[in-house]
Amino acid sequence: MEYRHIPVLPAEVTQHLSPHDGAIIVDCTLGGAGHAKRIAELIAPTGILVGIDQDDAALAAARDILPLGRQTILIKGNFADLDRLLVDAGVPYVDGFLFDLGVSSPQLDVGGRGFTYQEDVPLDMRMDTSSSQPTAADIINTYSETQLTHIIREYGEERWASRIAAFIVAARAHHPITTTGELVEIVKAAIPAGARREGGHPARRSFQALRIEVNHELEALERGLDAAIRWLVPEGRIVVISYHSLEDRVVKRVFAEHAQGCVCPPDVPVCTCGHVPVLRIITRRPVVPTEQEIAQNPRSRSAKLRSAEKI
Numbered sequence: 001m002e003y004r005h006i007p008v009l010p011a012e013v014t015q016h017l018s019p020h021d022g023a024i025i026v027d028c029t030l031g032g033a034g035h036a037k038r039i040a041e042l043i044a045p046t047g048i049l050v051g052i053d054q055d056d057a058a059l060a061a062a063r064d065i066l067p068l069g070r071q072t073i074l075i076k077g078n079f080a081d082l083d084r085l086l087v088d089a090g091v092p093y094v095d096g097f098l099f100d101l102g103v104s105s106p107q108l109d110v111g112g113r114g115f116t117y118q119e120d121v122p123l124d125m126r127m128d129t130s131s132s133q134p135t136a137a138d139i140i141n142t143y144s145e146t147q148l149t150h151i152i153r154e155y156g157e158e159r160w161a162s163r164i165a166a167f168i169v170a171a172r173a174h175h176p177i178t179t180t181g182e183l184v185e186i187v188k189a190a191i192p193a194g195a196r197r198e199g200g201h202p203a204r205r206s207f208q209a210l211r212i213e214v215n216h217e218l219e220a221l222e223r224g225l226d227a228a229i230r231w232l233v234p235e236g237r238i239v240v241i242s243y244h245s246l247e248d249r250v251v252k253r254v255f256a257e258h259a260q261g262c263v264c265p266p267d268v269p270v271c272t273c274g275h276v277p278v279l280r281i282i283t284r285r286p287v288v289p290t291e292q293e294i295a296q297n298p299r300s301r302s303a304k305l306r307s308a309e310k311i
Ligand SMILES: C[S@@+](CC[C@H](N)C(=O)[O-])C[C@H]1O[C@@H](n2cnc3c(N)ncnc32)[C@H](O)[C@@H]1O
Pocket: 005, 006, 007, 008, 028, 029, 030, 031, 032, 033, 034, 035, 036, 052, 053, 054, 055, 058, 077, 078, 079, 080, 100, 101, 102, 103, 104, 105, 127, 220, 221
């Protein structure tokens, strides 16, 4: 099956990553290799592209698109384990990292993955379907009402979280909730009719929350960014595209922590913390797609690009 994903902010990624011949660039979210293909061309003939994805379908698509050989290393794995993945692959250092977060269009569109409320399929949502981690159905049927409220409120930023959790617990008392369609109906019933008309599809926020919980997305992002910053050479770049405010907040905070100098209290005469900045933030404000890009690729609408340079 054809893997169709239109890369978001392609010119801006190239501009911020500034890949040059001979560079070692790691694309931590290979997807359909849209960005990676362009990067591979710009670092050829001597550069090395390392592509990581936890989704087998993405890696299979990338193999068809990228020039294969000694200059391309493709790795199945989670960027939360970046240190181990790069050590195992024998990567000596890195000139640039790209994180283009979230799910790809095929993960949403190709039936059966359970990421979208637009179809009625089993509630799975694992990006790595070969893993033994709990699925969305496991979470929906086993978490306590308090835990469900917490994840739907925190990761979905859903104001009706406690009602939705109560409705889920009441529904699963009759029989396990196993499909996206059942969950959509429960969420719809839990949100009062007046509120249902605002803010897009009523199940959008609950689905986002579950996806983040199933894939531990925010913890993975924080671990991946911390590791990436350690691996970068001086003047190496890290570029991150996020698609919702929770991800963007993590990126902003991790960049700010690494860009900060002395954190001693102002009344201390001599620095004792020894804190030195290791990053220079390039994007004070996030870069967003143009109206033209959004018109051509509506899924780019919520994208925010932030970049930083190792000092
Ligand atoms: C938005 S897509 C990337 C699209 C890609 N930049 C392109 O141009 O085709 C995000 C990809 O990142 C992968 N992904 C998300 N979180 C991941 C993680 N923690 N570790 C590895 N891959 C991850 C997903 O499986 C998906 O294929």
